[in-house]
Amino acid sequence: MSVDVLSLSRAINEGLRRALDQDPKVLVMGEDVGRLGGVFRVSDGLQKDFGPDRVFDTPLAESGIVGTAIGLALRGYRPVCEIQFDGFVFPAFNQITSQLARLRARSSGTLDLPVVIRVPFGGGVGAPEHHSESPEAYFAHTPGLRVVACATPADAYTMIQQAIRCPDPVIFFEPKRRYWDRGPVDLDLDRARPFGQANVVRRGDDVTLLAYGPMVKLCVEAAEADRTHSIEVIDLRSLSPLDEKTVSESVRRTGRCVVVHEAPIFGGFGGELAARVTEACFYDLSAPVLRVGGFSVPYPPSRVEQHYLPGVDRILEAVDRAVTW
Template identity: 80%
Template sequence: MSTETLSLSRAMNEGLRKAMENDPKVVVMGEDVGKLGGVFRVTDGLQKDFGEARVIDTPLAESGIVGTAIGLALRGYRPVCEIQFDGFVFPAFNQITTQLAKMRMRSLGTLELPVVIRIPFGGGIGAVEHHSESPEAYFTHTGGLRVVACSNPSDAYTMIQQAITCPDPVIFFEPKRRYWDKAPVELDLANAAPLDRAVVAREGTDVTLLAYGPMVKTCLEAAQADEERSIEVVDIRSLNPLDEATVLESVRRTGRCVVVHEAPVFSGYGAELAARITEKCFYHLESPVLRVGGFSTPYPPSRLEDHYLPDLDRVLDAVDRTYEW
C-alpha cells in the first residue's frame, strides 16, 4: 500500500497522467488545458510532458469539444474533455444527449464511445453566475451515459482512471470547492471500489445521509457534529448506474434517510433516490425520505449562496425532522 497526500486537483492531475502513460490513445482536450494547465490546474504540466497532439487547447466552443471528441473516439482514441465550468456545458448538451449517449445503441453495439467529460460543478466559491451550477440531473435522465461524481482526492485519482478505461461515455463531476482539500491518496488501484459502486463513507445506525460530490464532506461534518445520533453517510459516487444495493442496505438498517445535494430539490436526483427507497424499503422506514438541496430558483448571486447551499445546520435540521414522525 502506498499513499501520498494530495489536493483533489493534484490527485486528478496524477490520475490523468497515469491514464495517459498507460494508454497512448488517451487525449486530453478543452479550453486552456494546455499551457495554462486548466483554470483549476487539473491538467497542469500534461501538455509539456505528452505534447500538443495529446493535450489539445481547443477553440472556445463546447459543442465542438464534445463533437470532435466523439469523432476522435470513432477513430479509436479515448478523449477526456474538460468543460471549464458547469454552466458552460449547455452549448454541448445536444452533442452529449443526442449523439454521445445514443451512438452505441444506434449502431447496434458496433460502436464504442469511450469519452470522458469532466465538469467542475457546484457552488460555494463566491463565483459570478454560471460558475456554480449542479446540472447532474440533466445527464442522469439520459440513457447511455454513465454519471459519476468524486468527493475526495483518493476517489478523484482512482475514479478518473476507471472512467477513462470504461467503454461507455462518462460524465465526470468534480466538486470544485473541494479542489484544494488535501487527503491521503491510495495510489494502488488494486483494492479500489469499482466505478459503479457507492461506498459507506461513515458508518452509523440511526439515520442514513445520501450525498455525492461536494456534499459528502458537508454530510460527514454534520454526522460528526451530531452528538446524539449515530449518522451513516453513503457517498453515492455513481449516479448512473445507481448502486441500489448499497443504498437500500443502509436505509433498511437505519430506517431514516436524508438526501443531500446542491442542485434544486424539485425534479432533482434526490427525487429518484427518495422514490426508489420508498418503493423498496417501505416497511423499514420510520419516516419519509427527506431532501435537502438548492431552491427551485436560478442560482443566486454569490452573496446569497450560503442560504441556497445546504450546510451542516440544514442537514441536521432535516435529520431532526425525520424524528418528527
C-alpha cells in the same frame, strides 16, 4: 503500500498523467487545458510532458469539443474533455444527449464511445453567474451515459482512470469547492473500489444520509456535530448506474433516509433517490425520505450563495424531522 497526500485537483492530475502514460490513445482536450493547465490547474504540466498532440487547447465552443471527441472516439482514441465550468456544458447538451449517449444503441452495440467529459460543478467558490451550477440530473436522466461524482482525492485519482478505461461515455463531475481539500491517495489502482460502487463513509444506526460530490464532506461534518443521533453517511459516487444494493441495505437497517445535494430540490436527482428508496424499503421506513438541497431559484450572486447552499444546520434539521416523524 504506495500512498501520497494530495489535493483533489492534484489527484485528478496524477490520474490523468497515469492514463496518458499507460495508453497512447488517451487525449486531453478543452479550453486552456494545455499551456495554462486549465482554470483550476488540473491539467498543469501535462502538455509539457506529453506534447501538444495529446494535450491540446480547443476553441471556445463546447459543442465542437464534444463533437470532435465523438469523432476521435470512433477512430479508436479515448478523449478526455474538460468543460471549464458547469454552466458551460449546456452548449454541448445536444451533442452529449442526442449523439454521444445514443451511438451505441444506434449501432446495435457495435460502437464503443469511450469519451470522458470532466465538469467542475457546484458552488461555494464565490464565482459569477453560470459558474456554480449543478446539472447532474439532466445527464443522469439520459440513458446511455454513466454519471459519476468524486468527493475525495482518493476517489478522484482512481475514478478518473476507471472512467477513461470505461467503454461507455462518462460524465465526470468534480466538486470545485473541494479541489483544494487534501487527503491520502492509494496509488495502486488494483486496490480501488469498483467503478459504480457506493461507499459507506461513516457508520450509523438512526438515519442514512445519501450524498455525492461536494455534499459528502458536509454530511460527515453534520453527522459528527450531532451528539444525539447515530448517522450513517453514504457517498453514492455513481449516480447512473446507481448502487441500489448499498443504499437499500443501509436504509433497511436505519429506517430513515435524508438525501442531500446542492441542486434545487424540485425535479432534482434527490427525487429519484427518494422514489427508489421508498419502493425498495417501504416496509422498513419509519419516516418519509426527506430531501435537503438548493432552492428553486437561479443560482444567486456569490455574496448571498451561502444562504442558498445547504449547510450543517439544514441537514440536522432534516435529521430531527426524520427521527421525530
